[in-house]
Amino acid sequence: MLHRTQELTEPLAQLKSIPEELQHPIPEALLQLSTKSMQSLRGSTLNPRTVSLVDMGLDDGDSDEQLEIGASSISMGLKRSPINPLRESVPIAACDASSVKIGETETGMIFAIRAVAVWRQPDRIAFTRWGPLLFHIPNSDGQQEKYRDDDSRAFGGLSVKTLRVLTKLRNHVERWVQEELAFSVKDGVVLFDGSLTAGTPDNPSSRVQRILSTARNNNSIVIALSKSTQLTVGGKNILGFFDAEKIPHIIDITSVVENEYPAYPIRFLGRVCVSKLSPDGFLFRTDIDRDADEQQALVALGRIAGTDVIFHGYPETLRIAHIFSTFTANEILAVQRFVASNHHVSLQARPNLRRSLFGPFGTSRYVA
Numbered sequence: 001m002l003h004r005t006q007e008l009t010e011p012l013a014q015l016k017s018i019p020e021e022l023q024h025p026i027p028e029a030l031l032q033l034s035t036k037s038m039q040s041l042r043g044s045t046l047n048p049r050t051v052s053l054v055d056m057g058l059d060d061g062d063s064d065e066q067l068e069i070g071a072s073s074i075s076m077g078l079k080r081s082p083i084n085p086l087r088e089s090v091p092i093a094a095c096d097a098s099s100v101k102i103g104e105t106e107t108g109m110i111f112a113i114r115a116v117a118v119w120r121q122p123d124r125i126a127f128t129r130w131g132p133l134l135f136h137i138p139n140s141d142g143q144q145e146k147y148r149d150d151d152s153r154a155f156g157g158l159s160v161k162t163l164r165v166l167t168k169l170r171n172h173v174e175r176w177v178q179e180e181l182a183f184s185v186k187d188g189v190v191l192f193d194g195s196l197t198a199g200t201p202d203n204p205s206s207r208v209q210r211i212l213s214t215a216r217n218n219n220s221i222v223i224a225l226s227k228s229t230q231l232t233v234g235g236k237n238i239l240g241f242f243d244a245e246k247i248p249h250i251i252d253i254t255s256v257v258e259n260e261y262p263a264y265p266i267r268f269l270g271r272v273c274v275s276k277l278s279p280d281g282f283l284f285r286t287d288i289d290r291d292a293d294e295q296q297a298l299v300a301l302g303r304i305a306g307t308d309v310i311f312h313g314y315p316e317t318l319r320i321a322h323i324f325s326t327f328t329a330n331e332i333l334a335v336q337r338f339v340a341s342n343h344h345v346s347l348q349a350r351p352n353l354r355r356s357l358f359g360p361f362g363t364s365r366y367v368a
Contacts, residue, residue, distance in 0.1 A: 024117075024180045026130055030173070037136045038343055041105065045348045048103040048336045051329040078256075081298060083248035083277065085306030091188030091220075092120040092308050093181050094318040097174035099166055100327040102335050105345075108138035109162060112335050113170050115177040116325040119185075120308055120317045127324055132335055133173065137165050167202050175207050182214040182222065189300050190215055191318045192224040196270030196287035205267045212269060212289050221300045222289045224270060225318060229285040231257070231272075239283045242274045248305060250275040250286065250298070271297070277305050281313015 097115040104110075114131035139162065181190050196212075198205035215222045229239065242251055254271045261268075270287030277284075288297045309316035327335075340347050 024128065024130075024184075026133070027176060030133065030176070034133045034135055038110075038134055038339075040107075041110075041136055041339075041343045041345050044105055044107075044345055046103045046105055046110065046336070046339060046345045047350045048347050049101050049332060050349070050352075051332050053329050078251050078253060080245065080249050080251050081294070083250055083275070083298065083301045083305055085248070086299065086302040087306045088303055089122050090303050090307060091185050092191065092304065092315070092317050093185045093188065094118050094191035094193075094315065094321045095174070095177045095181055096193040096318070096321040096325045097170055097177065098322075098325045098327060099170045100332060102134070102332060102339065103347075105136065108136055110134060110136050110339060111166055111169075112327065112332075113173050114325050114327065115173050116321045117177055117181055118317050118321045118324070125317070125320065127320065129324060130173070130177065132327070132331075134335070134339065135166075135169055137162050164202070171203055175211065178211050179207075179214065182211045182218070182220070185215070185220050186218045188220050189303055190220055190222045191304075191315055191321075192222060193227070193318060193322060194224055195226055195229075195272075195285065196222070196224050196289070197266060197268055199265045199267040205269060208269050212291070215289070216291060221292050221296060222270070223297075223300060223304070224287040225275075225314070226285040226287075227314075227322075231285060239274060239285070242283055245276065246279050248276055248278055248281075250301060252294075254290075275301065277301065277313045277315070278310040281310060284313065 095115065095117040097113065099111055099113045102110040102112055112132035112134055114129060114133070116127060116129050118125060118127045178190075178192060196208060198208040212222055229237065231237070251274045252271055253274060254268065257272045258268060268287075269290065271290045273286045273288060274283055275286040276282075286301075288300070292300070304310075304315055311319055336347065339345055
């Protein structure tokens with residue numbers, strides 16, 4: 001089990017959400033956006049999000065792309081390539097980002113976003129955390145109408161508009177960290193959480209292409225692993241077609257995927273594969289920079305399997321990045337106290353209408 005402890009010696013009034021000295025400082029424009037969004041809160045009230053100390057990690061709005069491929073014999077005629085672990089000391093780095101709702105104000109909601117990068121070194125693991133960055137996202141652009149109806153709050157109590165803004169902010173933070181890794185890692189492997197699919201307004205393909213190009217210039221390869229995927233064939237998840245083989249292997253299904261989807265607006269900037277990195281591991285959707293040939297991809301996966309610790313088929317470096325980026329209940333309480341102290345906001349919890357009316361049956365109609 002991985003424990004996190006941190007000793008704080010500064011007085012409460014001097015605590016900051018962003019350390020002053022970082023090897024890779026957060027872009028000033030992003031800091032100003034955070035500061036500007038929080039400036040209007042002085043003297044207002046905050047209905048803090050209710051958290052349970054029993055629940056370790058909390059996450060909001062974490063959804064995957066939903067793509068369905070037409071029914072076909074997907075597992076027929078596709079090449080299965082074995083992955084041979086390579087005991088080579090190469091740089092392996094990973095990053096992840098998460099966001100969480102802190103509470104509601106009279107005019108909007110406060111969110112915290114945090115990103116983490118992890119580097120595996122020969123004798124230790126190093127990491128850097130950026131954030132939490134705080135953002136106050138209004139419910140509307142100064143208009144009276146609020147997106148408060150049940151149907152628009154299906155995602156953790158977020159309005160459709162708020163969710164869209166939050167997704168853009170989190171993607172922006174995560175892409176910035178990915179750019180930093182692509183620039184700093186040389187002759188190694190860079191691991192991303194998710195996929196290399198882009199082409200939406202919230203996730204422009206030009207930025208992902210720039211990240212991949214930077215990594216190539218440093219003789220590194222980018223590989224993205226999805227913890228879950230909504231990619232389906234005839235209604236069945238693609239991972240369900242390849243669960244028989246026990247040895248580490250990879251299957252390239254790019255041809256099947258691209259036959260079903262045009263190049264625009266969705267763009268597959270990586271070759272879409274299904275991989276198993278250890279005999280006892282799970283299957284994962286694995287996207288590999290499509291400019292890397294098959295041999296380069298197999299060498300990179302072999303280096304991951306032979307250098308990194310593989311936990312149920314998942315690289316430990318990427319696993320730690322996810323754990324360190326996820327907000328715990330204690331951290332949410334700390335951020336709420338930080339907002340109240342540094343932004344002169346009073347915490348005023350509102351009664352839960354559903355709980356008051358329906359008691360233990362007062363849950364949302366939407367299943368999280």
